[in-house]
Amino acid sequence: MSHAPRGGSALDGGPGRRYFDGGFSTPQSRDAAKDSRVAMLRLGRRLLVGDGLAANPQEGIALVEAAADSGEAEACNLLATLTAAGAWTAQSWPRALDLLVQAAGLGSSDARAQLAILAPGFAPARSSADWRALRDSIDLESFVVPPQPRQISEQPRVWRAEGFATPAQCDRLIARARDKLKPAKMYNLARGTVQFEAMRTNSEFLFDITQSGVVLVLMRVKIGLLVSLPPPHMEPPQILHYAPGQELRAHFDFLRGDRQSYGRDGGYSGDRLVTFLLYLNDDYEGGETEFLKTDLRYKGRRGDALFFANLKDGRPDPMSLHRGSPVMNGEKWLFSQWIHDRPFTA
Numbered sequence: 001m002s003h004a005p006r007g008g009s010a011l012d013g014g015p016g017r018r019y020f021d022g023g024f025s026t027p028q029s030r031d032a033a034k035d036s037r038v039a040m041l042r043l044g045r046r047l048l049v050g051d052g053l054a055a056n057p058q059e060g061i062a063l064v065e066a067a068a069d070s071g072e073a074e075a076c077n078l079l080a081t082l083t084a085a086g087a088w089t090a091q092s093w094p095r096a097l098d099l100l101v102q103a104a105g106l107g108s109s110d111a112r113a114q115l116a117i118l119a120p121g122f123a124p125a126r127s128s129a130d131w132r133a134l135r136d137s138i139d140l141e142s143f144v145v146p147p148q149p150r151q152i153s154e155q156p157r158v159w160r161a162e163g164f165a166t167p168a169q170c171d172r173l174i175a176r177a178r179d180k181l182k183p184a185k186m187y188n189l190a191r192g193t194v195q196f197e198a199m200r201t202n203s204e205f206l207f208d209i210t211q212s213g214v215v216l217v218l219m220r221v222k223i224g225l226l227v228s229l230p231p232p233h234m235e236p237p238q239i240l241h242y243a244p245g246q247e248l249r250a251h252f253d254f255l256r257g258d259r260q261s262y263g264r265d266g267g268y269s270g271d272r273l274v275t276f277l278l279y280l281n282d283d284y285e286g287g288e289t290e291f292l293k294t295d296l297r298y299k300g301r302r303g304d305a306l307f308f309a310n311l312k313d314g315r316p317d318p319m320s321l322h323r324g325s326p327v328m329n330g331e332k333w334l335f336s337q338w339i340h341d342r343p344f345t346a
Contacts, residue, residue, distance in 0.1 A: 033070075034072075037067045037070045037071070037072040037075065038067075038072065038074075040063050040066060040067040040070075040072075040075075041063070041064060041067040041072055041074060041075045041078070043060075043063055044059075044060045044061070044062070044063030044064040044066075044067065044075075045060065045064065045078065045210045046060070047059050047060030047063065048060035048061065048064070048082075048087075048088065048209075048210055049208045049209070049210055057088045058088075060088070061082070061088045061089060064078055064079055064082070065079065068099070071106060072106075073103050073104075073106035073107045073108035073111070074103065074108055074110070076099050076100075076102045076103035076106060076108065076111070077099075077100065077103035077108045077110055077111045077213075078210060079099050080096045080097070080099035080100040080102075080103060080111070080214050081096075081209065081210070081212055081213055081214055081217060082209065082210075083095050083096040083099060084096035084214045084217040084218070085209055085212075085217045085231075087209050093140060096214055097135050097138060097140075097214075098135065100114060100115065100118075100135075100214055101115070101131045101132070101134065101135040104124070104125075104131070105125070105128070105131050110213065112124060113172065114172075114213055114214055114215045115134065115138075116168070117166070117168050117169060117172065117215050118138045118140075118143065118214075118215065118218075119134050119135075119137050119138050120137060121137075122134065140218065143218055143222070144218055144221045144222040144225060145222070145225070146161060146164060146222050146223075146225050146226035147161045147162060147163050147164055147226075148161070149161045149226060149307070150162075152296070152298070153291065153294060153296050153308075155294070155319050156291055156293075156294070156308055156309065156317055156319040156320045156322075157308060157309040157312075157317075158291065158296065158298075158306065158307075158308040158309075159306070159307050159308070160298065160300070160304065160305065160306050160307075161226055161304070161305040161306075161307070162300075162301070162303075162304050162305075163303055163304065164222070164226070164278060164303060164304060164305035165219065165278055165280075165303045165305070166303060167302060167303060169215065169219065169303070170278070170279075170280040170281065170302050170303055170333075171280075172213075172215065173216075173239060173278075173280055173333075173335050174239070174280050174281070174333050176205075176207075176211065176213075176239070177205035177239035177241070177333075180205045181203040181204065181205050181239075181241050182203060182204065182205070183203055183204075184200050184201075184202050184203055184204040184240065184248075185200075185204075186199070186200050186251070199248070199249035199250075199251065200247075200248045200249070200251075201245075201246040201247055201248075202240055202241060202242045202243075202246045202247070202248060202324070203240075203241045203242075203243075203246075204238050204239065204240050204241070205238060205239045205241075206236055206237075206238045207236055207237050207238065207239075208236060209236075212237075216237070217231075220234060220237065220337070223276055223337055223339075224339075226276075226305070226307070227274050227276065227307055227339060229273065229274060229339050229340075229341075232343040232344065233273075233339050233340045233341070233342065233343055233344055234337055234338070234339050234340070234344060235272075235337070235338045235339075235340070235344055237335065237336065237337045238335075238336050238337075239280075239333065239334070239335055239336075240324075240332075240333070240334040240335075240336050241331065241332070241333055241334075242284075242287055242324065242327045242331065242332040242333075242334075243327065243331055244327050244328065244329060244330070244331070245326055245327065246326065246327055247323070247324055247325060247326040247327070248323055248324035249323050250292050250321055250322070250323045251321070251322070251323065252310065252316065252318075252320060252321060252322075253272050253275045253310045253320065253322075253338065254271050254272050254310040254311060254316040254317075254320070255271050255272055256269070256271045256316070268345055268346035270340045270341055270342040270343075270344065270345075270346065271310070271311060271316075271340060271341055272310050272311075272338045272339065272340055272341075273309060273310060273311050273339060273340060273341040274307055274308070274309060274310065274338070274339040275307060275308055275310060275336070275337075275338055275339075276305060276306075276307040276336070276337040276338075276339060277289065277300075277305065277306045277307065277334055277335070277336055277337075278300075278303075278304075278305045278334065278335035278336075278337075279299070279300035279301065279302060279303070279304050279305070279306075279333075279334060280302060280333035280334060280335055281302050281331075281332065281333045282299070282300070282301045282302045283330055284327055284328075284329060284330030284331055284332045285327070285328040285329040285330060286325055286326055286327045286328035286329070287299065287324060287325060287326070287327040287328075287332040288324075288325045289306060289322060289323075289324060289325075290322060290323050290324075290325055291308075291319070291320070291321065291322045292321045292322060292323060293318070293319050293321055294319070297325075308320060308322075311341065314341070
């Protein structure tokens with residue numbers, strides 16, 4: 001399968017050539033060629049999301065495609081994610097799965113880990129025919145069907161969905177975040193800024209699209225079907241980690257308050273309609289999710305989900321006041337997804 005970018009490959013002096021000193025077209029050795037493909041992939045990813053460089057998605061996707069064309073396994077893996085999400089390239093689930101299998105065949109351990117979640121009875125294939133059979137065994141429609149939710153509170157409006165994710169999916173999300181955690185920040189409603197607050201002592205990891213993977217893209221589709229709001233309404237997801245003694249004190253998740261609009265250009269008027277929480281582990285004490293204007297306290301088992309409304313009739317719902325109580329023993333891992341009442345562009 002060819003993934004040649006428009007304008008020629010960086011190997012031939014096309015996109016991205018200006019970032020390097022000309023080592024691609026005549027590599028000195030197989031190792032040097034491998035190093036060049038990895039460098040091309042890393043630069044492409046940084047250009048896609050503006051990581052330390054001015055964002056240039058067109059050149060970034062061209063570099064990722066060129067690295068994939070050159071046989072770089074992780075470039076194929078990343079391109080599978082971008083294709084699944086329709087990020088800077090045409091959205092296509094068949095092509096995304098083809099790329100994921102291609103990445104696995106080239107040796108990507110991450111692609112193989114994802115296939116182990118997506119394909120029943122996964123085992124690394126020994127031939128292209130075996131990989132094709134594996135790819136054909138994946139049933140995406142079944143994967144994204146959510147469990148039936150159960151409403152557990154009317155004021156505030158709160159639902160739970162038991163068994164939303166498998167243990168393997170939960171473990172994967174924890175592993176993706178474990179070495180990338182940073183002290184968590186909060187949105188200050190009065191100032192309209194994101195900052196450190198004494199009321200929040202936990203850590204977090206915020207995904208960008210290049211760090212997510214095909215499985216997470218599918219999980220967001222599943223979340224959308226559960227809450228009846230599609231992925232374009234979603235903020236970037238995050239992993240929350242609480243060590244013993246850490247907590248998130250009483251707060252609201254809505255953003256606007258009494259303001260009419262906000263965002264980079266001041267023109268976004270949407271808000272967080274739904275908060276979705278997925279409990280990634282349950283081997284800790286304390287750490288319940290508490291709704292402070294009621295007697296509702298919830299602690300899910302690994303793989304269970306909780307979601308609740310932050311707005312009522314389009315206005316902030318004061319009944320949604322909640323907190324993450326202190327963890328007493330062990331560590332708590334949560335997947336958090338905020339979902340807006342319109343496509344999220346802020």
